[in-house]
Amino acid sequence: MIRFNNDYSRGAHPRILQALADTNAESYGGYGIDPWCEKAAAEIKKYLDCPDAEVHFLVGGTQANFTVIAAALRPYQSVISADSGHIHVHETGAVEHCGHKIQALPAADGKITAAQIAEEARLYAESDIPEHITQPKMVYLSFPTEYGTIYSKRELEEISAVCRQYEMYLFIDGARLGYGLGAEDADVTIQDIARLSDVFYCGGTKCGALCGEAVVLVNPELRSHFRSYIKQNGAMLAKGWLLGLQFYTLFQDGLYFEITRQADEYAMQIKRAFAAKGIPSYIESSTNQQFVVMENRLLERLSQKYVYEFEKKIDETHSCVRFCTSWYTTQAEVDELTADIMAL
Amino acid sequence: MIRFNNDYSRGAHPRILQALADTNAESYGGYGIDPWCEKAAAEIKKYLDCPDAEVHFLVGGTQANFTVIAAALRPYQSVISADSGHIHVHETGAVEHCGHKIQALPAADGKITAAQIAEEARLYAESDIPEHITQPKMVYLSFPTEYGTIYSKRELEEISAVCRQYEMYLFIDGARLGYGLGAEDADVTIQDIARLSDVFYCGGTKCGALCGEAVVLVNPELRSHFRSYIKQNGAMLAKGWLLGLQFYTLFQDGLYFEITRQADEYAMQIKRAFAAKGIPSYIESSTNQQFVVMENRLLERLSQKYVYEFEKKIDETHSCVRFCTSWYTTQAEVDELTADIMAL
Amino acid sequence: MIRFNNDYSRGAHPRILQALADTNAESYGGYGIDPWCEKAAAEIKKYLDCPDAEVHFLVGGTQANFTVIAAALRPYQSVISADSGHIHVHETGAVEHCGHKIQALPAADGKITAAQIAEEARLYAESDIPEHITQPKMVYLSFPTEYGTIYSKRELEEISAVCRQYEMYLFIDGARLGYGLGAEDADVTIQDIARLSDVFYCGGTKCGALCGEAVVLVNPELRSHFRSYIKQNGAMLAKGWLLGLQFYTLFQDGLYFEITRQADEYAMQIKRAFAAKGIPSYIESSTNQQFVVMENRLLERLSQKYVYEFEKKIDETHSCVRFCTSWYTTQAEVDELTADIMAL
């Protein structure tokens, strides 16, 4: 079986395993205070334009999300998200468990707009009973989204402008950041991400690492006692260098961007194959996640050789499913799949 | 100025003040363990059909809501509510502050349906990744709703059946319970409320008391250590008899039901006056809250003598506003208002 | 039975009930935005020296405690308290329920010292792993304490100085403030309380009101969105004027201070009677709570006519008990008790 169901079903890029083996006999200080974390932060910051940003390495995405949100918000403040946002639908209420309301906005393609956000902010700003409602103080968005779609530079600039107008933080969940930046139609760079947001993270788990997310605190307001939040939320790895070493390996020569861009290219090959067979996309995506609507009997045939992810039933005979490439996907695997699609 | 803006803008029914004065020199045990609380509970239970129900007296509605929800749910469980539900839009995220997600369902008239609830419950029950989502374990609804509408007995029976099928608790917010039961088209009794729900409360604050909500725990599962939850959530009044005495006064001879039914009748007179003038309801309500859509220039004229509550802008020249009667509204006040409406 | 068990076993001072009756027909805006709350705040502030302080009226003490603490602290911050502090031992973990650790310090007489506090603050300030421990950011103390003892002006000045040195807030729980200020050996005034603390409250529940605590926010940092915290924590009374009216009545001509000082005098009469009989104090208190150690057989005799509060067993034949006077205690009741003590 060839796995196209997600981008976290295989270990790590071989260079990461090699780095772990090469350094296994060395010893370090604990809890993220070590040379590898320091060097990894420096490498990531080379790509940015904010020399005083802080970079922290957390273990996973849900954890990164609620730790950042818990650190940013006061109890009466809420976070705006797309109704398909990961924090709203796939994290077991972790944000609410931390005490904060999510204001979910409708987002058919996974994206929310500056206008929607401005409307929420305005409702609070103009309320004559603000103490009865929560204050939207943060906007959470994923780049790319849970549907593989990406925001354009102009969209992000508009959202960022609204956030600054209403003094809200912009938090960009980059669990799949590489796949977003590597899309053929992306006009956003990682500098843009850092310039327009207050905090974001570069996902490691889905982009070549064993685990780990690199949280970049751009806005100085969010840096206060952030390590206390990391520890309190169980996100501080005793052997922190394991994360630093992985991110150093991924960023020191651009490997992170290269392997995710390659996965996007493979996804485009698969997308074209589906299109050629007249199998429609559920949502147009230019990144590594491809959602298509297929007849169940055709899916049945593909499922003999491939693992994909079932998303939802469309009607009695059709389903929406996800085919997902990854940093470990090979041209041979893609060739096999595209041939089998064409042969359906 | 005559206040029709809400039902909590005046003190208490005179018989309550009299009872307070009559008993002021007596002394009692504290924290709700006193004869008045005991007698009030007994009076309320006379109207019900569940002799082993527990009745607890809390101070206010928001407090009653989050205390009940905190007592009922485990951290991974959520509560289903109409998107216009008080807990979702007017309590500053108090439920989330207690750690729980609200699953808000669209409800144009403030009411949710058994079908909507069943769909949410089914999605969880059939999920192959239930640990990534919250479990809907409670359904919250208000009777009457925030828009003054009421559920029919059949609707409540259907909702209750779904709750029992999926082992969810049904929690009925009765902040305005009397106004709901007293509506001319209500086919629900307080016995029905108790029979069909797991927990509900009889609102005092809006129905004749200075303050206080009588929470009735029907389902034995919800009774465990409920007083601990009351205390932890700041809802245990040191002089608990103040609440017990008020509810005893309201329930011992049916005063509670009489004064709220009267307010509903006054609301119908106002509703008929608006209708006679061709001023449409925003939502059809048979209880003490009437929402109408009016021209701003007519509103301007009424605002010389009356206080009403602005709800929202409809268009450049129209607004939706609330006129609300109460246990303290008089026939003279209503006559004056209806005459002025007719004279618009 | 004459109740000396606590100071919250009877209704309200007659002038409060009269004020409620006199104004019952008036109507007001809700949620603490009304003329009585405004006037009460103004009256309280006349006693202080901080014209820009904010005064908010909450319903009860536990609620006031956790609302203030929730508003003041970030998630990684803790509050220092005596190990006998009300928040530590009698509020069902409400502060922890809000997410904050209490650092309890040993305090044999209910009082903590500036030196103890400084040591805790220093440990954090000098820690080389501060992210692994909580930051003490607030000091909570009660005036008078749970044992009826009071801090001297010098002690409070020293504590306040430590708090300012380490940028910690000083929060004074004044549930029995009047009884503390009215003690014959008190050298602290309410101006001192306001001058030396960042936030404190004047208790109403135990000092003549039906319910209510007047929270005074001295430090501007603590004022931000405080009404949002009140609402979120269920502490915002819909009919807020009920609290404002009571505090106006208590403070507009000094009734608050007069009735509590009187109760202290009665307590001194009782204290002298016990001393005359050789019945020792458990802790020396000059306020309305008197803790004595008595033979159980003597207690048995007093319990025929009086209600007192059992505190703890001292040995097989002795117990520590509390006799508590109150604003409603009369000279006749005290005469009867002292005579009976002398007759033991």
Place this chain on the structure above:
Amino acid sequence: MIRFNNDYSRGAHPRILQALADTNAESYGGYGIDPWCEKAAAEIKKYLDCPDAEVHFLVGGTQANFTVIAAALRPYQSVISADSGHIHVHETGAVEHCGHKIQALPAADGKITAAQIAEEARLYAESDIPEHITQPKMVYLSFPTEYGTIYSKRELEEISAVCRQYEMYLFIDGARLGYGLGAEDADVTIQDIARLSDVFYCGGTKCGALCGEAVVLVNPELRSHFRSYIKQNGAMLAKGWLLGLQFYTLFQDGLYFEITRQADEYAMQIKRAFAAKGIPSYIESSTNQQFVVMENRLLERLSQKYVYEFEKKIDETHSCVRFCTSWYTTQAEVDELTADIMAL
């Protein structure tokens, strides 16, 4: 520099790295549902006597602690711990952040006694105002403790008996479980740990793994929806097999017990060297952590070659420090240290 400061300053046992390399090209289902987690659970359970226990793999210790506690306790319930317990002093208030009070008991050597626990439980059970205090529902202890000491089988049996008498859960933090079981004077086996507790964990981070703690849920009551708690608390690793594979490697042939027992032996050599030089232990420990009280001038000399952990100042010229062996410590390193101690 040779590190004796802690047991988490080097990567993983070489066989773990080898296993990672050997399996890197394989692919798996995510979130802990994979063959390695299944096999690891089976291997661990071979050592136990409770075939229906559930084993879950979490990433770190703080996380394991608060996730277990959050899953076990209701909001009004608290956890008893030694005042030196890791959850009380080194986890940034994570347990309180989850809403629960820790009842800290004095424990000079890091251990609490059955008698202390019984007294707390009795106070609650006999309280006439239980709703004002938290219910101790769980006992947390570490084996070995933060001071390296271990409970005897008899002590654990007594504690377990008290827990069962009062219906409290016993939770054993085994972050260093191997070092505890491997001590020369240990009379406790891992079967005993499972038999006497309701939940415990086998620490991986400090015992040979890169990261990971294997939580064993013995008591069926604690198993309900535990995966939901793992996810909500950010403790569910997307690539869960990384944890399963490590624990499989450690447990399938007893490597876990062998390497930790070896570290204990090395610690005994160091202990004997200190004793021979008349350098006293701060606390007598038979496990891999040795706390000694030394003259600062001697420490200064050792610090030229060795890293140790400073614990606290004893007086102007003496300090308490920790020397800690680990699974990666070698006989050569120990020989060098003991020779240098003898040469002081």
